Amino acid sequence: MKKGIHPDYHQVVFQDSSTGFKFLSGSTKTSDETIEWEDGNTYPLIRVEISSDSHPFYTGKQKFTQADGAVDRFNKKYGFKNND
Template identity: 60%
Template sequence: MRQGIHPKYEKVIFLDASVGFSFLSASTRSSSETMEWEDGQTYPVIRVDSSSASHPFYTGRQKHTETGGRVDKFNQRLNAHKERNNASQ
């Protein structure tokens, strides 16, 4: 790699403060806020809005709504058209 063109890649703590969940990973982002991790080292902290611990998709709290998609709407129109043609014959 050429020197001086790549961002610094270091370990950081990602913190989801809404549920108190944190994990250690590597990133090119950094922060002036630091926190001590379980291994005794101090790492920069990146606060995130949601993580796998708080996102409804991963926690199973996501609401599923049964709304017909484009294919369902097309089939409804097609069936209505067929019924009209059969009734007129």
């Protein structure tokens, strides 16, 4: 590999915004936010919207938050009728 062209690979903590689940992993991402991890060291904190803790594929259930009824509201607003 050529020197000086690859980003620095280091340990960071990822936190799921919806569940609060945190995990330590290697990444090239950086952050101004930091967090103290279980080992007593301080690592950059990266907030993510979805992780294995909240994704339906891993949890076996689907969570609806703000999308509930969005299709019905759209159809009502623009006059589409449900043809069941």
